[in-house]
Amino acid sequence: MQEKIKNIVEKNKIVIFMKGVPEAPQCGFSAQSVHILQQAGAKNIVAVDVLADPAIREGIKAYTQWPTIPQIFINGEFIGGCDIVTEMAESGELKKTVEAV
């Protein structure tokens, strides 16, 4: 599972592990994170629904040593959860990061 997650985050530029899918999020924090990434100009966001597979849900928490969902990766790097992308959007840093991918 760790190998599988590593593959997903390294082979895709922008990845979010979320509850539900971007068109139908199952959690307010997941919904807000997707929205913020889109607002920042993110294209081709790869979304992984952790509710679809308990092994991924536990696996991603172990991979990042981070206890909550959503989790966002840009260029293979773990960015954080909803609070962090929100703060990065407010400071303008998220737009710069997304534009640079």
Add this chain to the structure above:
Amino acid sequence: MFIQKQIESKLAEGLKPAHLEVINESPMHGVPPGSESHFKVVVVSSLFEGKSLVQRHRMINEVLAQELKESVHALTMQTLTPDEWTKKGGRGTSPPCLGGSKAG
């Protein structure tokens, strides 16, 4: 109130905050009355100086690891240094007493 108090005392002890707010946001999430599942915390601590947001959030996740594992379903947080808090218009901390009122 039990978990809220527990979160408050653990953050107070673990991060020595200059300012701390623990807000139970559970009622916003359609859970039964009295639930303690969704929290927001505002932590202002000098221990955050020189640390990235991810590092700051990890410090809080670590202090609250037990709660996050057992009972807390969602935790949203604001993590600031005392300087950032003041710049953001936070209440700031009053300067220490220098004893002038007792001077003859």
